[in-house]
Every structure is written in C-alpha cells, then in structure tokens.
Amino acid sequence: MRFRIGRPGSTPDRERAEERAYASGDAERPSAEAPLSEHEIHLIKSSAAAVAPVAAEMTVYFYAILFTRHPEVRPMFPSGMDAQRGRLLRALLHIVDVVDDPANLVRFCGHLGRDHRKFGTLAAHFPAVGACLLASLARYAGPAWTQDVADAWAKAYGVVSQVMIDAAEEDAAVRPAVWPATVVHRVPRGHGIAEVTVRPHLPYDYQAGQYVSLETPWWPKLWRYYSPANAPRADGTLTFHVRAVPGGSVSDALVHRAAVGDVVRLGPPMGDMVLDAAVHSDLLCVAGGTGLAPIRALVEEVARRGGRHQVDLFLGARTGAELYGVDDMLRMAQKYHWLTLRGAVSHEHIPGIRGSLPQVLAEYGPWYQHDVFLSGPAPMVESASETLTRHGTLPDRIHHDPFETPVLSAR
CATH class of the missing domain: 3.40.50.80 (Nucleotide-binding domain of ferredoxin-NADP reductase (FNR) module)
Incomplete structure (x- = not known):
C-alpha cells in the first residue's frame, strides 16, 4: 500500500512538481503500510480536538484552496457547497472517532470509496485532496500543529485513501457507479410525505434495511440518502418514503415535482442494518x-x-x-x-x-x-x-x- 500526500509548508508549484514526479515514476512514494501507533492516534485525536471549534470554517477553506489549486475538480461538485462541506466534516469526524478501531475504519472507508465512484472520483484525485486537507488542518490547528502531528495525519490519510481506492476498484469490476431509474409510481401521503417508486434500468441488488443515495434531474450532483421501504421485489422496483423538509431541494423536488416517467439516478446501496x-x-x-x-x-x-x-x-x-x-x-x-x-x-x-x-x-x-x-x-x-x-x-x-x-x- 503506497500513497503520497503533500507536506505542510510545501508550495502549490512544488506539490504539482512532486505529483508529476510520482506519476512519471521518477520519485518513490512514501509508504503508508505500517498501522498507526498509539502515539500517532493520540496526535490525530488531540489535534482534531484543537480544530473542532473552527471545523466548519476549516472545511470552507479546504474547498477554496482545492478549487483554486485544482480547478479541474470543480465540475464534480454541485454549485451550492453547504451540504457537501457538512458531509466532509461528518466524514472527518467519524474517521477520527474510529481511527483506533481498524475494522470499523476499513469498513467505513470502504463504503466511502464505493460511494465516491458516483462523483467520478479517481485515484489521481487523492493526492490533491490530501495536500489541501493537511494545509487546512495546519492553518486551523494553530500551535497544536507540529511536524509529528503532520506526519501522523499524512500516514492516516495514506491508509484511508488507499482503502477507498482499493474498494472503488474492486467495486468497479462488478457493478456500475450509478443506476438510472424511472419513476413508475408516486403517491402523496400528507404531512409533506410522498411515496416514490422507481424501477432501475439495470439490476439493482440491495438488502432490506440498507440506504441509497439518489440524484434528481432538477438538482444535478446533489445526492441525498433515502432508505427503501421494501425488501427486494421480483420486479426490481424500490419505494422511498420522502418527507419534504424546509430548504430541502432534493426532498421538495421528489415530493412536489417528480412525476411518472421522470428519470433519477441511484448510487450504490450502503449500510449494515440488515x-x-x-x-x-x-x-x-x-x-x-x-x-x-x-x-x-x-x-x-x-x-x-x-x-x-x-x-x-x-x-x-x-x-x-x-x-x-x-x-x-x-x-x-x-x-x-x-x-x-x-x-x-x-x-x-x-x-x-x-x-x-x-x-x-x-x-x-x-x-x-x-x-x-x-x-x-x-x-x-x-x-x-x-x-x-x-x-x-x-x-x-x-x-x-x-x-x-x-x-x-x-x-
């Protein structure tokens, strides 16, 4: 398992030069194979605690420098970034929470890797994300950010990114990244709730109790999670119970705008509540x-x-x-x-x-x-x-x- 991320203090030009060197094989990527030690886990958790009060502000900065340094990735994201920033923050907090639990860490990061295929995420994107993440952490951790802390985060990110890459590659070998699905039934249930039934164009294997990400044609790149309200059926259809929530673009579209014949897209099934x-x-x-x-x-x-x-x-x-x-x-x-x-x-x-x-x-x-x-x-x-x-x-x-x-x- 080998993966490289940018080092704190390096310049964007230096990072890009290093990325080209790694890609061409002229330089060796530092190894992230060794498991995290108790000391490294302590450094990650303590520095995360230092960043916690300004974590929301840090995610704004992270995406700002990511899009500035790597404008080619901006089209992968929705125009409105509030939900995306919140998703990143929740994922980071959970990774920090389970960093001392290898089995849960691998399971969670495997889910992330498979789910990120729908965004068009490639292995080549991870070095850029890692460099910007460490730069953001360094900026907002203040005096808590030392070289030892930076090295621990770099090592952890290497492990996380490689698990995500491996899971995505294995997933790509057996199924698509997204499933187009046609709305075949829609029933309003009152109190801002509708039952929306869709039929995927390709076989969609899932287990009762799992949840699914869904994208509508009216809000491209905005994915929201819903749980099918049915066990797998012979006709392959899935029924979602959707409540329109205040300010909810996707839920409001599904409850008030979706009609029979509309085509949505489904991400892979996720979750272990089976x-x-x-x-x-x-x-x-x-x-x-x-x-x-x-x-x-x-x-x-x-x-x-x-x-x-x-x-x-x-x-x-x-x-x-x-x-x-x-x-x-x-x-x-x-x-x-x-x-x-x-x-x-x-x-x-x-x-x-x-x-x-x-x-x-x-x-x-x-x-x-x-x-x-x-x-x-x-x-x-x-x-x-x-x-x-x-x-x-x-x-x-x-x-x-x-x-x-x-x-x-x-x-």
Whole structure:
C-alpha cells in the first residue's frame, strides 16, 4: 500500500512538481503500510480536538484552496457547497472517532470509496485532496500543529485513501457507479410525505434495511440518502418514503415535482442494518417518523424468510396525526402472527401509549435477548440506544445507520 500526500509548508508549484514526479515514476512514494501507533492516534485525536471549534470554517477553506489549486475538480461538485462541506466534516469526524478501531475504519472507508465512484472520483484525485486537507488542518490547528502531528495525519490519510481506492476498484469490476431509474409510481401521503417508486434500468441488488443515495434531474450532483421501504421485489422496483423538509431541494423536488416517467439516478446501496446482522430470533424494531421505511423493509424481509423471527415494533411521533404509516403496519400485524405493533406519542394526550420512544422502550423491556434495529432522527436513535444499553442490551446487538449519514434529515 503506497500513497503520497503533500507536506505542510510545501508550495502549490512544488506539490504539482512532486505529483508529476510520482506519476512519471521518477520519485518513490512514501509508504503508508505500517498501522498507526498509539502515539500517532493520540496526535490525530488531540489535534482534531484543537480544530473542532473552527471545523466548519476549516472545511470552507479546504474547498477554496482545492478549487483554486485544482480547478479541474470543480465540475464534480454541485454549485451550492453547504451540504457537501457538512458531509466532509461528518466524514472527518467519524474517521477520527474510529481511527483506533481498524475494522470499523476499513469498513467505513470502504463504503466511502464505493460511494465516491458516483462523483467520478479517481485515484489521481487523492493526492490533491490530501495536500489541501493537511494545509487546512495546519492553518486551523494553530500551535497544536507540529511536524509529528503532520506526519501522523499524512500516514492516516495514506491508509484511508488507499482503502477507498482499493474498494472503488474492486467495486468497479462488478457493478456500475450509478443506476438510472424511472419513476413508475408516486403517491402523496400528507404531512409533506410522498411515496416514490422507481424501477432501475439495470439490476439493482440491495438488502432490506440498507440506504441509497439518489440524484434528481432538477438538482444535478446533489445526492441525498433515502432508505427503501421494501425488501427486494421480483420486479426490481424500490419505494422511498420522502418527507419534504424546509430548504430541502432534493426532498421538495421528489415530493412536489417528480412525476411518472421522470428519470433519477441511484448510487450504490450502503449500510449494515440488515437482517443477516441479527443473532437472536427475537427482534425489537423502533421507528420514528419516516424512519419507518427501512424498518418496514426489514419486516417484509422477515416475512420473505418465513417468519422465523418474533418482531416487536414500536412506532413513535410527537402527535397522533404524525404517527406515520401506522395503518399499513397494522395490516401487516394482522397478517403476521409474529409481529406485534405498538404506537407511542410524546406531545399529545390520546388513547394509547404516551411518551417518547426511549421512555416507552424502558417501560416495556427488558430487551437484552433481542437484536435491536433503530431508525429515525439521530437524537431519538442515540437516546434509545443509550436507554437500551443501560437496561442490558449489548451495544453490538443494536443496529442503526451511522449518525454521520443523514438518511432521514436529507434535503
């Protein structure tokens, strides 16, 4: 594994000259093969903490110098960069968080590498990104930035970039980077929610519970994450539950503008919140709002496999009117003896269960002999996870999408 990035203090001209030398084979790329030591991990985490208060400002600077030094990459990005800067920041924070956990680091960076194929990312782009990233960190870390810190970040970036490159190359050998898909059905569900069904033009293999990035023709290069609300079907169609959120360009287009016959594009399926991750026969599924989509897909998958699991499903919302999808799930509970459904509201006095989902879970537990699948707004997922852990559920039996992937708040 060999990869090179620019060094702090080097000039743009020097970096470009070095890039040409590495590309021509006239210079040897420093190796990034050795794993990170405990000292290097400490340096990365401590310097990241120093940058944290100005991290948002740093990402603005990063893209400014990236586009100035390498204008050829600008067309790969959308005209509005706010969401993209936020995505970079979340990815960086997560990488720092798992830098001392090699298995999770490789898994996350592998996902990134495969997902970045849809942007047209090539191996040749990584040196430019690395040089600009280190320059940005050096500028905003202040006195915390030393040569040892720079070397640790350079080594970490080499590892991360190579994992991404390898994953992208392996992925390119077996499937496309994007899948065009035609809208074949669209049903408004009220409260700014629509069910949008698409049929990919090429076979699209995914597992129930995974999430998918989607690009519309009205906002090119703006990709947003949504979870299919169904297990794989014989006709290959996928149904998404989309809520139009304030200021949400993509979600608003899908809810209010998309029509049968429109063509969108899908990125590769991602996420590990799948039924195969379960070890227990009893499952606890918890959904808040349109977080019901992947949970509904998982319930369908249990049915497809013959109902070999007992499923306790909790749906939560602020009010009864916002208790999305409850009628559909009630019909499924009547059909499948292994599915038990409970709904809870937190801000309205109506017949039934009252309270937040974490409160209700604590009341109806314990759940330590269950695999748990959580989906909904990140604060709800985090609070429910903490509640379940306090009451004996092992953390590795609690499954949810990564917090840095805003599936449900995507705009």
